[in-house]
Amino acid sequence: MYSICDMSEKLKLYRPDIDSIFTYVLGQYPNAYNWFLNRVIPELPIKRKILGCFVKGKIVAIAILKINDPDEKICTFYVRSKYRRRGIGTALMTECLKYLTNPYIVVKTSGIFFFRRLLEKFGFELVYKGNLAYRYRLFDRSS
Ligand SMILES: CC(C)(COP(=O)(O)OP(=O)(O)OC[C@H]1O[C@@H](n2cnc3c(N)ncnc32)[C@H](O)[C@@H]1OP(=O)(O)O)[C@@H](O)C(=O)NCCC(=O)NCCS
Numbered sequence: 001m002y003s004i005c006d007m008s009e010k011l012k013l014y015r016p017d018i019d020s021i022f023t024y025v026l027g028q029y030p031n032a033y034n035w036f037l038n039r040v041i042p043e044l045p046i047k048r049k050i051l052g053c054f055v056k057g058k059i060v061a062i063a064i065l066k067i068n069d070p071d072e073k074i075c076t077f078y079v080r081s082k083y084r085r086r087g088i089g090t091a092l093m094t095e096c097l098k099y100l101t102n103p104y105i106v107v108k109t110s111g112i113f114f115f116r117r118l119l120e121k122f123g124f125e126l127v128y129k130g131n132l133a134y135r136y137r138l139f140d141r142s143s
Helices: 013-024 030-044 087-098 111-123
Strands: 001-006 048-055 057-064 072-079 104-108 124-131 133-135
Touching: 001 087, 013 030, 013 048, 013 057, 013 072, 030 048, 030 057, 048 087, 057 087, 072 087, 087 111, 104 111, 111 133
Parallel strands: 072 104
Antiparallel strands: 001 048, 048 057, 057 072, 104 133, 124 133
């Protein structure tokens, strides 16, 4: 069993959980924590949102969103490897889309294998295919 919660408004309380999950995300994105400190925190809670997924009180997944912005985006989306393939990514994405209308997400080419099915399932379309990353966008949700 898992539960998803909005960590944006109680950052102080959730900070140890957020820091601990960044130890996993950082393996792939070494600058992610500096970005979190310098860009995400100052923009909470109006322009950014942080959603976390917990299993037995332990954080296993995180999503960081850019909201209330024409450039709305899913900036970070990560499920710890041990907890994948049991619907957590799907549940977290469902929660993310409550706050976003036409978001995009950039996925490293090395991560496409994991992300493709999840994104296509929600109707994201591939809009840019680069050597290092792919960009997906979700269209037509406001009409
Ligand atoms: C992509 C990711 C979020 C998926 O999370 P998850 O919890 O495994 O997702 P779910 O269990 O909800 O699965 C979603 C769908 O994708 C499919 N899927 C997930 N992993 C898959 C894999 N390795 N191969 C094939 N399909 C896969 C599932 O079968 C499911 O499809 P279905 O509903 O038709 O059965 C997770 O693999 C992840 O976090 N990867 C690393 C991402 C990363 O590097 N993020 C940091 C930068 S943003």
